Amino acid sequence: GAGVSQSPSNKVTEKGKDVELRCDPISGHTALYWYRQSLGQGLEFLIYFQGNSAPDKSGLPSDRFSAERTGGSVSTLTIQRTQQEDSAVYLCASSLASSGGQEKLFFGSGTQLSVL
Amino acid sequence: AQKVTQAQTEISVVEKEDVTLDCVYETRDTTYYLFWYKQPPSGELVFLIRRNSFDEQNEISGRYSWNFQKSTSSFNFTITASQVVDSAVYFCALSEARGGKLIFGQGTELSVKP
Numbered sequence: 001g002a003g004v005s006q007s008p009s010n011k012v013t014e015k016g017k018d019v020e021l022r023c024d025p026i027s028g029h030t031a032l033y034w035y036r037q038s039l040g041q042g043l044e045f046l047i048y049f050q051g052n053s054a055p056d057k058s059g060l061p062s063d064r065f066s067a068e069r070t071g072g073s074v075s076t077l078t079i080q081r082t083q084q085e086d087s088a089v090y091l092c093a094s095s096l097a098s099s100g101g102q103e104k105l106f107f108g109s110g111t112q113l114s115v116l
Numbered sequence: 117a118q119k120v121t122q123a124q125t126e127i128s129v130v131e132k133e134d135v136t137l138d139c140v141y142e143t144r145d146t147t148y149y150l151f152w153y154k155q156p157p158s159g160e161l162v163f164l165i166r167r168n169s170f171d172e173q174n175e176i177s178g179r180y181s182w183n184f185q186k187s188t189s190s191f192n193f194t195i196t197a198s199q200v201v202d203s204a205v206y207f208c209a210l211s212e213a214r215g216g217k218l219i220f221g222q223g224t225e226l227s228v229k230p
Contacts, residue, residue: 043161
C-alpha cells in the first residue's frame with residue numbers, strides 16, 4: 001500500500017483478555033517500530049524490528065507484551081491479560097532502514113485500544 | 117542516555133502571530149539526528165525536518181524555520197504568521213548514528229485561533 005496500515009483502528013476489550021494489533025509497513029521498508037501514546041503523553045518507544053529481528057525490545061512494559069514480524073513485512077503486537085493502564089493509542093512506523101539513525105519514519109494512524 | 121525535553125506542553129496564539137516551539141536534547145554521541153514531526157487532529161504523525169549533528173545551519177521552509185544550536189543542545193522550531201491549519205501537536209525527536217529507536221519529546225500542543 002501507499003502508507004503504513006494499522007488494524008483495527010479501534011479496539012475495545014475487557015480487562016484480562018488478549019489483544020492483537022496488526023501493522024502493515026510500507027513495501028520495501030526494512031525497519032518497523034511500535035510506539036505507544038497515552039492520553040496527553042508523548043510517544044513511548046516499545047520495540048523495533050530490522051527485518052524479522054528485534055534488536056531493541058527495551059521499551060516493552062512487561063512480559064505481557066510481545067511482538068513479532070514475519071517475512072520482513074507484517075508485524076503483530078500482542079498484549080496478554082490486558083489491564084486498564086494498557087489503554088492508549090498504539091502507533092506503528094516504518095522506515096527504509098534503521099541503521100545510521102537518519103531515516104525518517106512513516107507512521108500509521110494507530111490503533112486506539114480501550115480496556116474496560 | 118538520550119533525552120528530549122519540550123518544556124511547553126500547550127501554546128495558544130492568534131492567527132498571524134509568530135510562535136517558537138522549544139526543544140532541548142541530551143545525548144553522549146557526537147553523531148546524531150534531530151527531527152520534528154507534526155501530529156494534526158487526524159492523528160497521523162507527519163515528518164517535517166531532519167538535521168544531523170554536523171550541520172548547524174538554520175533552515176527555512178516557507179513559514180517554518182528551525183534553529184539548531186549545539187552549544188545549548190537546542191533545536192527550536194518557529195512558525196511565522198501562524199495559521200489555523202498549523203494547530204497540531206508538534207514533537208521533537210532524537211536518534212543516534214548507530215540507529216535504532218527514535219526518542220521523542222512529550223510534544224507541544226499548538227492551538228492557533230482565528
